[in-house]
Amino acid sequence: MKHILMLATGGTIASRVSQGGGLTPALTGQVLLRFVPTLAQVCHVTVRDVCALDSTDLTTADRVRMAHVIWDARADYDGFVVTHGTDTLAYTAALLAHMLPDFDKPVLLTGSMYPIGAPDSDAEGNLLGAFRVAASGRYTGVAACVHGLILRGSRVVKVDSAAVAAFMSVGAPPDGSIHADGTVSVAQQPPRTRAPRLVEPRDTRVFVLRLTPDTDPAVFALLHGFDHVILESFGAGGIPARLEDALGALIAARTRVYITTQCPFGGADLTKYAVGCRARARGAVDLGARTIEDSLAAIACGDL
Ligand code: ASP
Numbered sequence: 001m002k003h004i005l006m007l008a009t010g011g012t013i014a015s016r017v018s019q020g021g022g023l024t025p026a027l028t029g030q031v032l033l034r035f036v037p038t039l040a041q042v043c044h045v046t047v048r049d050v051c052a053l054d055s056t057d058l059t060t061a062d063r064v065r066m067a068h069v070i071w072d073a074r075a076d077y078d079g080f081v082v083t084h085g086t087d088t089l090a091y092t093a094a095l096l097a098h099m100l101p102d103f104d105k106p107v108l109l110t111g112s113m114y115p116i117g118a119p120d121s122d123a124e125g126n127l128l129g130a131f132r133v134a135a136s137g138r139y140t141g142v143a144a145c146v147h148g149l150i151l152r153g154s155r156v157v158k159v160d161s162a163a164v165a166a167f168m169s170v171g172a173p174p175d176g177s178i179h180a181d182g183t184v185s186v187a188q189q190p191p192r193t194r195a196p197r198l199v200e201p202r203d204t205r206v207f208v209l210r211l212t213p214d215t216d217p218a219v220f221a222l223l224h225g226f227d228h229v230i231l232e233s234f235g236a237g238g239i240p241a242r243l244e245d246a247l248g249a250l251i252a253a254r255t256r257v258y259i260t261t262q263c264p265f266g267g268a269d270l271t272k273y274a275v276g277c278r279a280r281a282r283g284a285v286d287l288g289a290r291t292i293e294d295s296l297a298a299i300a301c302g303d304l
Pocket of ligand 1: 010011012013053054055056084085086087088111112113114
């Protein structure tokens with residue numbers, strides 16, 4: 001039987017209503033497992049309580065700690081399941097994917113929109129699904145396992161703040177699925193070309209600016225001093241004429257500027273329109289179909 005390490009970090013899945021009002025993490029990883037007794041037939045589980053936070057409160061340092069726990073334990077387990085708040089799960093998934101390139105074991109993040117044990121909660125199914133994939137021996141690398149899908153860590157985004165089907169894969173279909181009978185199908189997985197390694201993220205200063213039709217060029221003055229700026233532009237991406245000089249000055253002052261799109265799907269393509277070509281001519285970098293979460297992780301890990 002496979003031996004899986006579970007990293008418990010908090011989130012709704014482990015939450016109960018707090019005295020001050022609102023859900024807050026309250027259950028340890030070991031308590032979460034009691035709600036899924038059938039797990040004993042799937043794999044052995046060892047639990048590590050890494051933290052107990054609403055994922056809104058997680059910092060990069062917390063995420064780096066998760067990567068280190070996984071890296072240090074890689075020889076002792078067949079796979080890893082990380083229970084996590086759904087709100088920033090995509091940021092953690094992307095960072096783990098970039099910190100653990102070519103990882104040769106499954107690292108599966110899961111969480112839920114309802115607390116475990118609540119009527120009709122999605123927690124038990126998501127938890128069991130993540131362990132089924134981890135123990136299947138059919139997937140390696142970082143992914144989210146939620147509502148029956150395996151969503152690659154570099155592509156997953158949270159798209160719904162209320163529905164149980166809260167996540168989607170951007171730029172490609174899900175990597176696989178977990179069926180009602182517990183079987184797992186995998187269509188593709190993160191490519192592995194080199195030996196697994198741990199990449200420490202750099203301490204970079206990144207600012208993400210969402211352009212609006214009225215963004216004041218003076219706002220760009222505030223961006224000087226940031227190492228990296230991501231502009232969320234419109235459609236296929238480009239720079240409005242009235243912001244072009246401000247963009248040029250920012251790049252000349254040695255800030256690396258990337259352009260993405262506000263559209264959730266389809267990605268940016270700065271070659272498509274003249275507004276995009278002139279952004280490129282000024283030195284802006286096209287983020288293509290990368291999500292913001294993945295772009296931030298790629299910048300931090302030197303992959304962009
Ligand atoms: N606020 C919660 C969190 O991200 C939401 C959830 O887990 O669904 O921790």
